[in-house]
Amino acid sequence: MAAGADPGRAACVRAALGEAFGIPGLVLGASFLGFGSLVRESGMSLWAGLATSLTSWALPGQVAMVELWAAGSSLVAIVLAVCLTNARLMPMTVVLLPWLGRPGAPRWRLYVAAQFVAVTSWANSMQRLPDVPEPHRLAWFAVFAGGLFGVSVAATAAGYALAGLVPKAVTLALVFLNPVYFMLIFVTDLRNRAKSLALAAGAVLGPLFHLVHPDWGLLATGLAAGTAAFLADRAWRRREAHRG
């Protein structure tokens, strides 16, 4: 879409649909396909799996929830882990909001739009919204994120159904989709020092703490490895500033 001339609302909506059912939708669909299979192989019902895609719609927290539930964690440990996993949505949403709000527009629209901020919808919107004329930005986001949401819910059901139909080896590969997906997202982030430290420390402590305490191990991993990475990055920065 060219910036400048207003292509009209219909053209913006078409562009958003094309985006939702293009590469971003395909990748997210594959990931939710894996999530649906994970739900089934973890012994959770289709309805619970669909409900979490419908009501949470933030895959990292959903995977953490299913994995901890399958491991027999307590409800408090599950909810706290999901809470920490998804805390990133707050700064992400704050950064996206100026692109969605218009002076004088009702505020409730933003509270609805916020439910559709997740990693894929956020990253692509941050990239595309500057090229969308201001009057159509919220419509573009609603159609784009709504399309991704629909793909995610359908893929959750499809993944659940597939896991019962395909050979065992394929089911295993579907369940394997999510760890691989997150790992590939991580390795693209390795240029940021604080994030890299957090990833490395978390990857080492995660399995160890799980062996020590499967119920609270994951939360302890996040808090210990995350805080250590944060402090190490700050100390590093101070040293760089001194050398200045």
Next chain:
Amino acid sequence: MAEPHAWVWGAVLGGAAVTYLWRFLAVLLAGRIDPEGALFDWVGCVAYALLAGLVARMILLPIGPLAEVPLGARLAAVVVAASIFFLTRRNMLLGLGAGTGALVLLTSGLIG
């Protein structure tokens, strides 16, 4: 360990509530908080570490059916996924396809 099925809806809806809480607070407090401040740096580090810990555990110590796949096959599939991902200039679909395809090939002979 207690019977997990008892609290599946608590986990589903409790998870949804705490997830929306962050999105809600973002709209409520936008303009009054600094998304690039130290607090959110720390929050980002904790979330990343938690997720990295979960992913490493899912690959190294899987709980469900993946436990039947030998550790070597899981690690080989991860290496294939990352290699293809970087060789194709970070094409996520090809990386995912290669990793899962490798796992199918490595396990179809071992598991009926």
